[in-house]
Each structure stands twice: as structure tokens, then as C-alpha cells.
Amino acid sequence: MADKTASSSSTKKGSGSAPGVMDRTIAGAVNITRLLPTGTVLAFQLLSPLFTNNGYCHPINKYFTGVLLLFCNFSCGFVCFTDSYTGKDGNTYYGVATRTGLWTSSSDPDSSSLDFSTYKVVLGDWVHAGFSILVFAVVALLDPNTVNCYYPSMGTDQKALLMGLPPAVGFLSSIVFALFPNRRHGVGYPAQSSTTSQ
16 A cells, blocks of 8 residues: 555656646747747748749849848847836736837826836847847848849758758757746747736
8 A cells, every 4th residue: 555655756756747847848949930020930931932032043033032031130138138018907018128128109198107227138138139040041041032032053062051051040049048047028039928927
């Protein structure tokens, strides 16, 4: 009888540690998926064939594609500095993190009475912005349409070298994002409801 009790208690301890490990693993995976704003990537994937003329670029196509790349890179970096809060009325309001706190629009009537100093920009925000821009740049510049547009005469060896770049950048970004988890709930990443446990 004592053996059954001991084995069942050890089973409970073993199963109790599994959710903790699983939660950390899932949280890490979520941070990795938050590397890039999906709207920006989707916009690039939709507009790239149009702007690059399916990879057969004329000079004007190169200019338009360059503007698209700059805009999407800016978007990836900017989103890292956005955050949200739930107002007293239960609505979600967005703002931009600054050195002094969260800068919000005046659409929330109670915003003047709230303390936004806890939303200050921190080192992790700059790291996230830098790596989001880096990851998007690798994804965008290795897009077949972009490759054909900007460097159509690339050799096989150069292409093989470039194809090794995404896994390397992805691995490095995964490590960095594990060290600097994203704590912001900005545009595209709304805050969790207060009923969920953290």
C-alpha cells in the first residue's frame, strides 16, 4: 500500500513539472513568432510581385521596391515601440513608448489621470526593433522576386551562401529573443485579458 502511495506521489511531482517546462517552451515559441508583425510580412508578400514586376525589374520597379522595403522595415521597427492598455471603460487603447512613458492619443477620456511612466522604452525594445528589422531584411532580400530584381546575375555559390543566412539569423534571433522576451502588447499583439493567469 505504501508503494502505491509513493509511486502516485512521484507521478504527481513529475507531471507537475511538465506543465512548467511546457509553459516556458510555449512562451519561448510565442516570442519567436512575435519577431515580425504578420501584417507587414503579408503586405510585403502581396505587394512584392507587383512592385518588382515578378522579378523582371525596370529602373522604376527598383525604386518602388526600395520604397516598399524601407516602409516595411520601418513598420517592423516601429511596432516594437507600441504598447496598449485597457482603459477604465474596458476598451483597449494604443500608444507609443517614449523615454518618459507611453504617449497616447487623446481618444481615452481618462488618459490624463493614468500613470504611463511604467511604459518607458527599455533596452529590450531597441534589441527587438533591431532584430525585427534584421529578420525582415533577410526574409525580404531573399525573396525570389527581390533577388531577381536587385541581383539577377548572382552566381550559384553566392546563392548557396545567401540560403544559409536565414537559418543563422533565425537561430541568433531566437537566442536574443529568449534573453529579451517581449513584454509589450502593441499593435498586432493585444494584451491578454485579466482573467488569464500569468
